[in-house]
Amino acid sequence: MLELINVAKSYQSPANADGVCVLKDITLKVEKGQSLVIVGPSGSGKSTLLNIIGALDRPTAGRVLFDGKDLAELNESELARIRNRQIGFVFQLHHLLPQCTVLENVLVPTLAGKNRLPKKEIHQRAVNLLQRVGLKDHLLYRPGQLSGGQRQRVAVVRALINKPRLLLADEPTGSLDKEASENIAELLVELNRSEQVTLIAVTHSLKLAEQIGHVMELSDGLLRDRSRG
Ligand SMILES: Nc1ncnc2c1ncn2[C@@H]1O[C@H](COP(=O)(O)OP(=O)(O)OP(=O)(O)O)[C@@H](O)[C@H]1O
Numbered sequence: 001m002l003e004l005i006n007v008a009k010s011y012q013s014p015a016n017a018d019g020v021c022v023l024k025d026i027t028l029k030v031e032k033g034q035s036l037v038i039v040g041p042s043g044s045g046k047s048t049l050l051n052i053i054g055a056l057d058r059p060t061a062g063r064v065l066f067d068g069k070d071l072a073e074l075n076e077s078e079l080a081r082i083r084n085r086q087i088g089f090v091f092q093l094h095h096l097l098p099q100c101t102v103l104e105n106v107l108v109p110t111l112a113g114k115n116r117l118p119k120k121e122i123h124q125r126a127v128n129l130l131q132r133v134g135l136k137d138h139l140l141y142r143p144g145q146l147s148g149g150q151r152q153r154v155a156v157v158r159a160l161i162n163k164p165r166l167l168l169a170d171e172p173t174g175s176l177d178k179e180a181s182e183n184i185a186e187l188l189v190e191l192n193r194s195e196q197v198t199l200i201a202v203t204h205s206l207k208l209a210e211q212i213g214h215v216m217e218l219s220d221g222l223l224r225d226r227s228r229g
């Protein structure tokens, strides 16, 4: 469902007139339903790669194919549609709206564009998903009243509300302790199976990565296999 072919990314740099090359040559094929985890040190380009996969940023060279369609050939509204309908994001910082309740936060992605499902069904799906992640008693809480792990679970539910086919999770356990991190990892594995959503997650924890899926390591701008399998 997703293919990267010789993807490279350079950024302009205040220190170097030629710019800095973060991704050198990334070729990757992800099949439907797969669970892939990218590990790598801070600054190795993990978020950059995820943003390119999620059509939030464009590569400097190479091609990104989503369902065989080259993202470079799509216009802004077609890209926005893919981002909103086909892809769910869990960002490195959860980006919940502080003034909105848990339930309202989860429903935010359903506000853009025409919905495929009636309002009542969307609401029911939000409540069901929140229940599944153990937050059924927190629907009317605001993010500031939740623990870090609970906030991250809200962010995961929000990413799934539009039934995306691809879930991108950038350090979904970033600031959490060991137990909360393992809970989020288990949740991602469970949702990858039950929602049949393809998962690409990023983490700097190799141990966590191995719990979630097939592990690849990003370093020196290249992606290498780390899993035994
Ligand atoms: N918009 C930008 N402009 C210039 N350089 C950037 C930009 N975004 C990222 N970089 C550079 O690209 C490199 C990779 O950044 P990126 O955020 O992808 O790393 P990361 O692997 O996600 O790191 P972390 O684990 O700390 O989140 C860094 O050296 C950073 O300085």
Ligand SMILES: [Mg+2]
Residues within 6 Å of the ligand: 046, 047, 048, 092, 170
């Ligand atoms: Mg990052």
